[in-house]
Amino acid sequence: EERLKKEEEERLKKEEEERLKQEEEERQRIEEEERLKQEEERLKQEEGEQPIVRGKVLFPFVPEEDNELELLAGQILYLVMAPPESDWWRGQIPDTGVEGVFPASYVTIIDGEELANVLFDFEAMEEGELNLKAGDVVSLFLSPEESPWWKGQNVTTGEIGVFPQEYVERT
Known part of the structure; x- marks a missing residue:
């Protein structure tokens, strides 16, 4: 009986250690996510890219x-x-x-923002390109009219990137 009691205590101790380990891993994961989010915001501000909308x-x-x-x-x-x-x-x-x-x-x-409706799906293939789904709305950054690629923010997803201008129609 003493041996069973000791084994039970060992088992409970191991379970508690495992639970504490999992809690610590979860805390570290959350901290890392927050750090990455802050770094992303800092980089966005450094580049001078504020969302247009x-x-x-x-x-x-x-x-x-x-x-x-x-x-x-x-x-x-x-x-x-x-x-x-x-x-x-x-x-x-x-x-x-x-x-x-x-x-x-x-x-x-606010009126006066340059918005465009997405006409066709566009799947980003390169870093910096913007995924688009037909029906999404894009807020346009300053983009030369004659340029085949425009830059903007997908209002639906919040992502920023470049995309072929023929995939959208200005509102």
Whole structure:
């Protein structure tokens, strides 16, 4: 009986060690994801590429969850992801870089932005190219009219890259 008790204690100890090891690995994975996200944002800012699509806040929004973004009426923000069929969009406050989600109905896209509708699917083959799906909306960066490749941000996915201009039609 003493031996069984000792074996049970050993088993419980090993289970606890394994659980702690898994928790530590998960914590490290989350930290690495956060570090990569911050590095990506830093590189984006270094390149001077801010998302082109901007929104104006219509109503104040007080976040209830950690991933939500506080909005003040009249505030201008960058729309990082704004899928047309979604009730929630992701945005970024230009001055602070703070990013989060908010109800889509609280923000309107500012007129005058250069948008294009995606006509055909385009699968990126090279680094820096932008995946497109028919029906997506792309916010255009300054692109020479005569250039066969344009640069923009897929408003649906938030990704930035280049794509063949004949795959889109300006709105």
